[in-house]
Amino acid sequence: MEDTAARRAAEKLLAEHNANRRFKTLGPPDAPATISGAYDIQDKYVALLRGEHGGAVGYKVGLTSAPMQAFCRIDHPIAGVVLARRVHRSGASIRRSNFGRLGLEFEIAVRIKSDVPVTGMPCATEMIAPHIDGVCAAIELVDDRGADYASLDVLSLVADNSWNGGIVLSEFAATWPDLESVLGRATKDRVAIGEGHGRDILGHPFNSVAWLATQLASRGVVLKAGQVVMTGSVMKTVFPEQDASYRFDLDHIGFVEVQVT
Known part of the structure; x- marks a missing residue:
């Protein structure tokens, strides 16, 4: 997407967030024509956010499970950027009023140990494991701004940083069980509200990381040591409507909690 047009669309997105307007599809002349154009807008939008929310410390991968793809009516993963001051530790208190509409997604997060090399070929899952040194329970804070899912446009969703509004992390475990079968x-x-297995994330959470590494490489970006990757929700998004405490337990790995007020 042409640089000036992408910047204009990003500025419009920022203004909509600041005014707490409902999410809507980007229309002409701001609408991206391709998924690459949508990521061009995302790049500009994230750059506008950095002054308030800090630099990039990782990524979220969304729509990696069948329930989430069915919920959003989109049949492929998407990516967004996680910013430093949007990272919270387990036990954090999150205010619904800071979001257009707050959603919680329950995920497996990984920490990158070493830069993932760009090979010119799609990144294979077996290449990922040596580049990961930590796994944890995580909750993504998404802001869909009350979107109408019946008419959801994937390009506008991607442009809006794939709705990432922050993440909440448990302590990282240095060893972990088979992530495909972990519950x-x-x-x-x-009170139980849902569950899922690691295999619900593209068959294995590392498949999600491999997809991300390939997506970043297509844009000349490398997945770097120290970055965190949210691999995708094992269940459908939950939208808190009142004060409550939420917890996500990963068998043999740990748990993460967040207070919603």
């Missing part, structure tokens, strides 16, 4: 359970005020 994650979500609760609200100690």
Whole structure:
């Protein structure tokens, strides 16, 4: 997408967020024509956010499970950027009023140990494991701004940083069980609200990281040591409507909690 047009669309997105306007599809002349154009807008939008929210410290991969793809009516993953001051530790208190509409997604996050090399070929899953040194339970804070999912446009969603509004992380585990079969359970005020397995994330969470590395490489970007990757939700998004405590337990790995007020 032409640089000036991408910048104009990004500025429009920022203004919509600041005015707390409902999410809507980008229209002419701001609408991207391709997925690459949508990521061009995302790059400009994230650059506008950095002054308030800090630099990039990782990425989110979204729409990696069948329930999430069905929910959003989109049949492929998408990526967004996680910014430093949007990273929270387990036990954090999050205010719904800071979001157009807050959603919680229950995920497996990984920490990158060493830069993932660009080979010119799609990154294979077996290439990823040596570049990961930590796994943890995580909750993504998404802001869909009350989107109408029946008419959701993937290009506008990607341009809006794939709706990432922050992440909440447990402590990283240096060793972990087979992530394909690991079970994650979500609760609200100690009452079960959903669950899913690692295999629900593109078959294995590392498949999600491999997809991301390939996507970044296509744009000349490298997945770097120290970055965190949110691999995608194991269950459908939860939208808190009142004060509550949420917890996500990953068997044999740990748990993460967030207070919504």
